[in-house]
Amino acid sequence: MITKDISGYYQFYPCIVTLVGARRKDKVNFMAAAWNAGLSFRPPLFGVSIHPKRFTHDMIVDSEEFTCNFLSMEHIDIIHGTGRVSGRDYDKVKLFSIPLEKSKVINCPTIESAYAAYECKLVHRYPVGDHNFFVGKVVAVHYNKNVLTGKNLLNPEKINFSLYLGSNSYISADPDSVQIMPSEIEIPMPQ
């Protein structure tokens, strides 16, 4: 069927959730964001779409930096929880017992239990409808080398990915479903 009704706007899910970290003075906050994407290799840029009413939004505008933290399904309580309560009302770091790790380049911490995390400096903030799109330059990468394959891919045998399906639902990837395709495409006939 063809419709103008986007319903839950869930057609492009599942999406990897990133926990966006921000800091203002002594306050550290994290929010779960499924609307994120890689943007550029050189320099490495990563983007997250954030509603201006989110507490994290103005913290990033003020500090001009943020972290993006990728947690496995074992930490689903933190992932879901940081998306459901506001840093205006709660100290989420205490509430969810989030273990912090000092960043190397920026002042905002990452999450120690993340299998990978980015330290980002804000380089653009672009208006996108009812959200703003924050573009960060990745200035440092935290990761556990043990979760990588030889090709520097994340290893699904080692990471139970937390993919958001929308609403309150999450799903993980199936390591047995991995398909490796050829680098060169077979062209059946000259054109």
Place this chain on the structure above:
Amino acid sequence: MITKDISGYYQFYPCIVTLVGARRKDKVNFMAAAWNAGLSFRPPLFGVSIHPKRFTHDMIVDSEEFTCNFLSMEHIDIIHGTGRVSGRDYDKVKLFSIPLEKSKVINCPTIESAYAAYECKLVHRYPVGDHNFFVGKVVAVHYNKNVLTGKNLLNPEKINFSLYLGSNSYISADPDSVQIMPSEIEIPMPQ
């Protein structure tokens, strides 16, 4: 470990692949893009990061519209293939026997075998490092109602999602891994 080396820049994978469709006169082209994200609810905006050297890039700049097509793992040859060859060299629609579906609002077709597809009108093109970020307003949604759950989520029992792990690797989601979390977070103590 903490490093400045992004290696393959694969830390935020796996990502749902979208096949970005563009049209210029009679030429229709599709390219696979893993760097995509939801951006806004009202209006519904969807974004894709595209390198300026990609054939699709200028087709979208000229036509100011594009489609985003989501295909299941059964169509992995099309998904992987459209990411590996250029529309400059081949007619990918013929090469990969891509079944087209007429769009309702725009002139660029969607892919008939997609479980969901968006018709998008270009509303912004933002520079992001070595890529450009195309922001499209979703003006029509194509989908198969049979693949949705009661909550309008995509049903992993019905769709074999094609998630890109990077390099030549793809993975699907595991329907048995679905976790449904509570809407309300339990707050252990007043703060």
